[in-house]
Amino acid sequence: MSRVRLLERDEAPLSARHLYGDDGSASLLRRSLVNAPDILETLMPFLAQVSAAGSVDLATKELVVVRVSHLNRCAYCLSAHRPLALDVGVPPDQVAAVCDDTSVDELPERERVLVEWIDRFVLDPGSIDDELTARVLDHVRDDQLIEIALVAGTTQMLNHYCTAFAIPPEGR
Amino acid sequence: MTRTALARALEEGRCGERVWLYATYHCNLACVYCLTESHPGIARRRAVPGNQLVGLAQEARELGFGSLGVTGGEVFMLPDMPETLVELGSILPTVALTNGTLFTDRMLGRLEPLAHLDVALQVSLDSPDAVRNDALRGPENFAKVADAIPALVERGIKVRIATTVDDQSEEELARLCDLHRSWGISDDDHVVRGIVRRGRAATEGMGVEPGPTDILPELTITADGAFLHPFAPTVRNGVTDLDLLVSRQVSPLEAAARRFLGVVAGQPVGTDASATFT
Numbered sequence: 261m262s263r264v265r266l267l268e269r270d271e272a273p274l275s276a277r278h279l280y281g282d283d284g285s286a287s288l289l290r291r292s293l294v295n296a297p298d299i300l301e302t303l304m305p306f307l308a309q310v311s312a313a314g315s316v317d318l319a320t321k322e323l324v325v326v327r328v329s330h331l332n333r334c335a336y337c338l339s340a341h342r343p344l345a346l347d348v349g350v351p352p353d354q355v356a357a358v359c360d361d362t363s364v365d366e367l368p369e370r371e372r373v374l375v376e377w378i379d380r381f382v383l384d385p386g387s388i389d390d391e392l393t394a395r396v397l398d399h400v401r402d403d404q405l406i407e408i409a410l411v412a413g414t415t416q417m418l419n420h421y422c423t424a425f426a427i428p429p430e431g432r
Numbered sequence: 433m434t435r436t437a438l439a440r441a442l443e444e445g446r447c448g449e450r451v452w453l454y455a456t457y458h459c460n461l462a463c464v465y466c467l468t469e470s471h472p473g474i475a476r477r478r479a480v481p482g483n484q485l486v487g488l489a490q491e492a493r494e495l496g497f498g499s500l501g502v503t504g505g506e507v508f509m510l511p512d513m514p515e516t517l518v519e520l521g522s523i524l525p526t527v528a529l530t531n532g533t534l535f536t537d538r539m540l541g542r543l544e545p546l547a548h549l550d551v552a553l554q555v556s557l558d559s560p561d562a563v564r565n566d567a568l569r570g571p572e573n574f575a576k577v578a579d580a581i582p583a584l585v586e587r588g589i590k591v592r593i594a595t596t597v598d599d600q601s602e603e604e605l606a607r608l609c610d611l612h613r614s615w616g617i618s619d620d621d622h623v624v625r626g627i628v629r630r631g632r633a634a635t636e637g638m639g640v641e642p643g644p645t646d647i648l649p650e651l652t653i654t655a656d657g658a659f660l661h662p663f664a665p666t667v668r669n670g671v672t673d674l675d676l677l678v679s680r681q682v683s684p685l686e687a688a689a690r691r692f693l694g695v696v697a698g699q700p701v702g703t704d705a706s707a708t709f710t
Contacts (some may be wrong), residue, residue: 265671265674267674270675271673271674271675272674272675273674273675273676273677273678273695274660274675274676274678274695275678275691275694275695275699275700275701276700276701276702277700278700278703279700279702279710287710289709289710290710293710294674295674296680297677297678297679297680297691297701298679298680298681298687298691298701300701300702301701301702302702303702304701304702304703304704304707304710305702305703305704307707307709307710308704308706308707309704310707310709311706311707311708311709312706322708325709341708344708414709415709418709
């Protein structure tokens, strides 16, 4: 059971009701966030920008989100983003591989290096050295790596949020 | 910017000029229609400290609000409320809502400076019949109020009467008017209002559910955040209703006022709802 209220549309502050569908639907994460509508002024545009296709394609972003959520064992985010990753074109075997530490080596070179960088970013950012950075930059530009870092960091924040507040997995 | 927007909203009648301050959710009574489910046994005694109330009042005046309302819970449950009201009343015209049951001689003495300020105490009284009144508001309520009001008037403190109408007859209300006139309180200072079906009144099935335009928006500050009007920060089954919350941030007041005006204007927050993260 969630440790914060998951507000239905008619319980939510007036200023935040547009975050629900016409049928009153919203993700459980949104239904928790609307308890604090002020922060949504900046949070929602920020999350929209970070999660949208920018200099990094959506498939790469979702692969990062799923990997970070796997590392943090966030049941909510995995329930929401594994299907999303498939929807945006991440091959099923890659989604499975980033959720299974023993299968990471089966990923293509680009994804394998990215996962190595992500793992250290989440678990031990101080261990990221020039050599690893150079290997990642063989596959992505520096601005893309910055965007990937922000996707990973944002995912980390939401993983901790969802886990701490026990947001239940989406029943998708 | 907020000051300009507020001035325009006030001019166009889209909101009221009063800022309401919910000093506390705590109360020594447990009225059957209470919006905030206040009662003596409440576990979390959420309150806004007196110095914060004064700071909010100063900000309200700077932003262009015209008056203050102080309510609760029972505002005189807060030990420093008499002195706080003196400070509030020196900043803006103030009305403080009270159940009128805590006015000891010592308390009355501390309230005497209010006689020289634009401060009114609005005392709740629902019937001229003690039994009828006390059924709604609690044992011995009528006797305490009937003692307190003349004592306040005698000290030159402005008193208003507020009557919450449930099933009182016209004859009963007429006798109530006779009573407040006998205390020197004019009909202009007698507020009669219906029960709003929120909080405990909703649980009890009392009153009328207000429509979206039935109540004039008036910025209302509580320990839980800022709300759209004073009937908004209700509590039901121990949980504060958030449907009419406009901001969790109340300080600086400008931030709450800006969001309040945004809601009054129908502006949503965080309009880009496309984030796949959420």
